[in-house]
Amino acid sequence: MTRKNMICSVLCVFFVLFLLITSAACTSSENTGYNDSKTVSYTDEFGRTLEVPADPQRVISTCPTTTTLVYMLAPDRLLGWNNKPDTTNMPEKYAKLPVIGGWFGLWSGNYETMLAANPDLVIYETTYDTTDKSDTTSLEEKQANFGSVPVVGIYDSGNLSVLDDTITKVGNLLGTGEKAEELIKFHDEMEELVKSRIQNISGENRTKVYYAETPSGLSTDTAGTDHARLISLCNGINVANITQQGGQMGQTEVSMEQVLSWNPDVIICNQKNCYDEILNDSVWGQLDAVKNGRVYYNPRGPFCWFDRPPGASTILGIPWTAKVLYPDLFSDVDLESLTRGFYSEFLHYDLSDDELRTLMLGVPYSSGEGGKQ
Numbered sequence: 001m002t003r004k005n006m007i008c009s010v011l012c013v014f015f016v017l018f019l020l021i022t023s024a025a026c027t028s029s030e031n032t033g034y035n036d037s038k039t040v041s042y043t044d045e046f047g048r049t050l051e052v053p054a055d056p057q058r059v060i061s062t063c064p065t066t067t068t069l070v071y072m073l074a075p076d077r078l079l080g081w082n083n084k085p086d087t088t089n090m091p092e093k094y095a096k097l098p099v100i101g102g103w104f105g106l107w108s109g110n111y112e113t114m115l116a117a118n119p120d121l122v123i124y125e126t127t128y129d130t131t132d133k134s135d136t137t138s139l140e141e142k143q144a145n146f147g148s149v150p151v152v153g154i155y156d157s158g159n160l161s162v163l164d165d166t167i168t169k170v171g172n173l174l175g176t177g178e179k180a181e182e183l184i185k186f187h188d189e190m191e192e193l194v195k196s197r198i199q200n201i202s203g204e205n206r207t208k209v210y211y212a213e214t215p216s217g218l219s220t221d222t223a224g225t226d227h228a229r230l231i232s233l234c235n236g237i238n239v240a241n242i243t244q245q246g247g248q249m250g251q252t253e254v255s256m257e258q259v260l261s262w263n264p265d266v267i268i269c270n271q272k273n274c275y276d277e278i279l280n281d282s283v284w285g286q287l288d289a290v291k292n293g294r295v296y297y298n299p300r301g302p303f304c305w306f307d308r309p310p311g312a313s314t315i316l317g318i319p320w321t322a323k324v325l326y327p328d329l330f331s332d333v334d335l336e337s338l339t340r341g342f343y344s345e346f347l348h349y350d351l352s353d354d355e356l357r358t359l360m361l362g363v364p365y366s367s368g369e370g371g372k373q
Contacts, residue, residue, distance in 0.1 A: 088301030
């Protein structure tokens with residue numbers, strides 16, 4: 001073999017080896033679903049600087065408030081739900097995502113279950129573990145257990161007053177800034193629409209509202225809490241101006257005597273059996289809200305418009321609540337068009353006419369003509 005032929009043979013061998021190595025690297029990247037060599041530095045709101053994927057594709061969120069937001073901004077990247085979702089008006093491929101748990105309320109997550117899903121990013125809402133933003137103990141504990149998978153802390157994601165900031169943070173994390181801006185724009189438009197019309201309502205002209213929870217209707221969320229924030233946002237008076245119980249989960253127990261003494265103008269129910277109980281019970285029937293047909297079961301499917309979880313999923317509940325509290329002021333607001341557009345753009349589902357009709361006529365619904373929208 002000549003020296004020239006030997007050199008050519010060696011070069012061919014190296015070229016073949018290069019192709020094999022490149023092919024193996026590509027296969028590895030495909031199997032993991034993301035290229036973990038491309039990262040960027042990210043500083044979360046707790047001052048922790050982390051290396052996170054520049055384009056995360058496999059995301060776990062540990063709390064419904066942030067999980068819902070990930071779904072709204074980038075549903076194909078969501079690995080699972082925190083608890084069993086309401087799959088009404090949800091595309092089948094997302095309805096089939098597994099339940100992987102989380103840390104919120106009475107729920108405690110399982111690291112093995114989550115790590116088995118092979119995430120490249122974990123979003124952890126800390127509010128349910130501590131209300132002290134300077135306390136990062138639980139956050140560091142999560143990071144230690146997730147190992148090399150970055151755990152980014154988010155705080156107060158269920159608070160509507162800071163919702164735009166939360167949407168921006170999650171959008172930046174996911175690399176979906178444009179979609180996040182669209183959602184913020186819709187949110188701001190809904191708030192401006194409502195605030196511009198209710199700002200001059202004061203005193204006795206404000207609508208008194210009772211938020212009825214649990215099947216009995218004798219649990220509620222009190223004035224100033226995230227779970228009842230739409231009432232104050234729409235300039236209603238939350239009649240339950242009492243001390244909140246139950247921590248972040250809320251649902252303070254009250255007596256029938258208290259509700260009768262408050263005598264609300266409007267009752268909003270978060271469960272269908274609660275709604276039925278109120279309309280068919282003679283004691284509840286003594287209330288002005290029942291007499292005047294202003295008892296409502298808040299819309300839902302796949303997420304509740306009014307509460308649970310609070311946060312981004314309740315944006316459409318802003319105009320709905322405004323119409324419930326002040327129907328004359330918002331009679332020109334086309335809730336059907338807003339709903340159809342919102343579902344298509346942010347819930348990734350095109351409502352049929354029947355599905356839209358169910359949302360508009362079945363819920364909200366009232367016992368008398370005066371409360372129907």
